[in-house]
Amino acid sequence: MDRELACEIVKDLLPLYVDGMVSDVSQKSIEKHLEDCTDCNGVYHSMAFNLEKETQPSEVQDVKRFLKKTKHMYLFYGLSCLCFIAILVCMIVDLAVNKGITWSLIVTTAVIFADALVYVLSVCKKNKGYIAMAVVSIGTFCLLSVIQLVRYYLMDAGTVWIFRFGFPIMLLWLGILWIPMLFRAFFKWNIWDCIAVFMVLTAVGNYITKLITGDYVWNDVLRVHNFMANALGLVIAAFVFFLIGRVKKWRK
C-alpha cells in the first residue's frame, strides 16, 4: 500500500483506536504502523493526552463534590451536637431553678426550628425560598403555641393571648410574605413587582395589626396621621419598585 494512503487511513482510525473500538486485526496493523511511523505516532500521543485531560476534570469534580458533601455533613452534625448541648444545659438549669421544664421548652423549640431551617437549606437544591418559607411558617406556629403553653399553663403567668392576637397576627403576616412569593411562582412575576406588592400589603398589614391589637378602630384609617404617613411612604416605595420592574422589562 502507498505509505501516504496508509498514514491517512491510520489517522482516520486513530480516534476509534484510542477509544478501543477497532477490531483485533485493525488494532495490530495500527500498532505496527505506529512503531514505524513517527508522524502518526505523534498524532496518536497528542490524541491520547487530550483524552486523559478530558476525563480528569470529571474525576476531580467527583472528589470536590464528595468533599463538599462531607463538609456539609460535618457542619450539620457539629451544629446538631452544639444545639443538643445547649438544650441539655438549659433544661438542667430550668429543672434546678424552677423544679420543672418551663422556659427551656421555648429554647428547645427555637433551636429545633433554627436547625430544621439550616438542614432544609443545605439539603434542598431547588425551590429553596419556598421550602424555607414553609419551614418558617410551621416553625412560627409551633413557637407561638409553645410560648403560650409555657407562660400560661406551666409558669402561671400572663393571659391567653394566642387565639385573640397570636394566631391572627401570625396568619396575617405569613400571608403577606406568601402572597408575593406565590405570585412569582404561579404568574412568573418579576422580583420588582413582587416587592411592590409586598410593600402595599405591608401598609395594609400594619393597619390590620393595629385593629387586632385594639389600638385603632376600623374607621380610624383617615384620622391617624402616623399611620397615613407610614402607608404613604410604603405606597411610594412600591411605586418606585414597580417602575424599576417596567424599566428592566423595557430594556430587555
Ligand SMILES: [Zn+2]
Ligand atoms: Zn503514518
